[in-house]
Amino acid sequence: MPSAYHKTPIGFARITEEEGFISSIYLLDGEFEETAAETPLLKKTVQQLDEYFEGQRKVFDLPLKQKGTDFQQQVWEQLSKIAYGKTISYAQQSKFMNNPLGIRAIASANGKNHLIIVVPCHRVIGSDGSLTGFGCGVWRKKWLLDHEAQVMGVGQATLAL
Secondary structure, eight states: OOEEEEEETTEEEEEEEETTEEEEEEEESSOOOOOOOOSHHHHHHHHHHHHHHTTOOSSOOOOBOOOOOHHHHHHHHHHTTSOTTOBEEHHHHHHHTTOTTOHHHHHHHHHTOOBTTTSOGGGEEOTTSOOOOOTTOHHHHHHHHHHHHHHHTOSSOOBOO
């Protein structure tokens, strides 16, 4: 599987391509050696991530496929519908999925998302506005939400009602 390590403002992203799809974009702690994106798809992904961090991209145009159960795939599909610069709560996400009792299972599936930023699990927050859970670190979740709010000119991210 071709992969690249790309430096971002919030750490290194490991980007993995599998069978013509991006299968993982994950933010890592620590220092890594930046590696060149060797395939056209990895290059396109690096370019789009750079555009996102520069505030020039709000929607990604990449072929994505990550491994997961049918339920996880449904959760990730719903995450992809959350607009740039907006947030929803886990409770809202469960209602959107017509599964109001499935908050914990949905939150668990959010946590298994490995297409960070592109499948925007960082846009799901606690009902009280708290920044709960993010596999790459809550500080990164806060940074991403603040970045999107700044690009949108709204100061800070708020819960969308």
